[in-house]
Amino acid sequence: MKAVELKNIVKTYALKKSSVTAVDDVSFSVEEGEIFGLIGPDGAGKTSIFRILTTLLLADKGNAKVLCNDVVKDWKTIRDIVGYMPGRFSLYQDLTVEENLDFFATIFNTTIQENYDLVADIYKQLEPFKTRRAGKLSGGMKQKLALSCALIHKPKILFLDEPTTGVDPVSRKEFWEILKRLKKQGITILVSTPYMDEAKLCDRIALMQKGKIMTIDTPEAIVNQFGKNLYAVHSESMFKLLNDLRSFTKTESCFAFGENHHLTLKEECTTELEKYLLASGHNNATIKKLEPGIEDCFMQLMKK
């Protein structure tokens, strides 16, 4: 059984004068028990897909199923079995941590005690602040509370719409560790993120841009599709280096990438490049071959 199945989903929003196609003929499926990531920037259509799957939005075209339930016909069943964490922090700021959790437990016809083992892991970190109002928590804690609330009724599948956006690297790392443990308990997780570095933590990912899926596969397979040698170039003057690399005639693409610039060439000519850089005044430039990451792949696909 597929946990999630989308076929040719189209969703268009009417604006005042024009219309925007938020989801443009998207099809994919998620296996039970996997962590599936929708990776892409704002405006890629991730939130619309989540809302269609959680029965909050009706698609213009196509059909979708969640655990074999049709998102249009069987919306009531779906609402019983999924856990959903919307993109924004969507809890009651003026209720305490405990009140929030208790409220959502009751809404889902359960109690905190009943499913405590599932949330225990996360909730333990929140417990010291359980009488604090949710509005007074900071980013990482809020996300954890929201996740607890989405988990409290032991859903078979979790929809997490950009759970880590705006959250610092430490909290993000912890959050993903929690997701891995949930996966072990057999929960299917569909997650979206604008952070490319989180892609490698998913079992499979779809890279999305402007309502379309550019590619779907395991992170490793996507990296293997890169099909080009990628070089990390470094010198003392990085800004000048970027401009110089971009003006090099055989450069195909060059992007700043943290401490290095990532470069692909139209043909292999590293010795020529070394000379060119030396002539441009980069005395200590280093050129190293490296494994591409998801972000490299994403940018390569964007340019196609």
Add this chain to the structure above:
Amino acid sequence: MTQKEIVIKTNKLTKKFGDFIAANEITFEVYKGEIFGFLGANGAGKTTAMKMLIGISKPSYGYAQIAGYDVYKETELIKKNIGYMSQKFSLYEDLTIKENIHLFGGIYGLSEEQIKTKREALIDKLDLHSQADKLVASLPLGWKQKLAFSIAIVHKPKIIFLDEPTGGVDPITRRQFWDMIYEAAANGITVFVTTHYMDEAEYCNRVSIMVDGVIQAIDSPDGLKRKYNAQSMEEVFLMLARGAKRGE
């Protein structure tokens, strides 16, 4: 190195909310034309510190001078000499691109003539001719942010403060955005930026990392990596921020 002109200077800058010390005796300097990365975990006190620096929050005690002006007495002068752009608020969505440029030009006290020239130059540079009369709401996020940045430096401020300017922006536009930051820095504008992307920390000349209201480390990215024996800024950050005690 000694001749570097200092544009931000703080000494034991502190902000307390009741018993809670949001920013605890922050002392640092930022030099002219520098790209300064201001990092920290959620709740470490970054926002509080930034608010004091741009003159919208009064420090509890301590000293800070921004572009040569005192944060207690000369907030109006500070505001005239800085630009500010955040992810949350940047432009008026229900105004057109031209109207936004006009509005902010006016706010920063440019003359009608200046605004006109700047506007054309800006639209040229961002290649927004076909969009110039459209509402900002219709632009993709990345373009909005690029436009917001250009507008924030339209009055040639001495310092530009950027609060998570690239959150949610696609990888290519994110890099184009940083190209603009580099250009502004090359033109002598000091850039003070916060970000959650650790690769962006590498683009900064120097970064500071705040933990529990205190600046734990401040140096160039290379310097920090050497000091903490780390491969990347992410490692450095995790090492420092993991030690955070504050229950967020």
Add this chain to the structure above:
Amino acid sequence: MKQLLTFIKKEFHHILRDTRSLLVLLALPIVQLLIFGFAITNEIRNSNIAILDNAKDETTQKIITKIENSKYFDIDRTLTTNNQIEEAFKSGKIKLAVVFQTNFQNVLAHTNKAQVQIIADATDPNQATTLANYANAIIMDYQNDLNETNKPPYTISAEIRMLYNPELKGAYSSVPGVMGMILLLISTMMTSISIVKEKELGTMEILLVSPIKPLMIILSKVVPYFVISLVNIATILLLSVFVLGMPIQGSLFLLIVVTVLYLICALSLGILISTVTESQLAAMLLSLLGLMLPVVMLSGYAFPIANMPVVLQALSNIVPAKWYIILVKSVMIKGLGLSAIWNEVLILTAMTIFFLFVSLKRFKIRLQ
């Protein structure tokens, strides 16, 4: 059931933790009632009046002095003929005229009865009644003074005439008006705001993607404001009876029944507004401009409906508050029973059912 209770508890948390708003909600009816009722009705001092003394004897002089000495009245002019009365009122300078019959003292002495006419400018009905009552009270006071020594007792009967608005329509209108307004304000505006707030916060998304039924969401939103409205009704009624001195003539039970009916109508309007707005601000503006304005302007609360242009009169028929205010006046002031008001009750019931149906129908189970 437990779901519903928890949900309602949560709504009460929201309301009780926002102390400032809660205080406004509870104090608003009191303040309004005091401003519209008490302050305007009782704080009339130094009103200019005219005296037409056709007797000019000792008794009338004493009464006139007594009137003049009271803090309520200043004698602006003394008239000599009946024709001058109308003229004096038209000048707009006087609010009240006191007319003594000829041979006042003699008539009183021989027949034990004499007549005083009190004429009031009833364009402002509240003020007119109050002033007439003051004048009457002063005269009665004098009569009592006289009767301490006189047996059999004298009777000075005051005939009160209301000029320009003899039926005194709009009198006592402040209490029914405030009730119509406050209930609408709290029930409609607060309900719509609290539902739209969930949309704004994004929590509506989670609620929708949960087994809880939309009807439960609505019920939980409605119950707290229903309770607060009941508290307000109690406050208003207690104030009007014990502070404003306006007794409930008819059946209290009937009054409560029609009030609850009106409350349900207002609450369903609130739900309706929440289905067409996306922000708290929009919900507030729509409640204020779309509902409060018609209530104030068209319900007969501020301006008598009879004096309105025909178009507005027709329009006033679709304002629920109009019917409610009529009902409250009938039950509370006139003391009428159900048999006399079933027409209005029926209209209000029909409106309530209509709004309830439309709002429940329109409440979306999805985001769009």
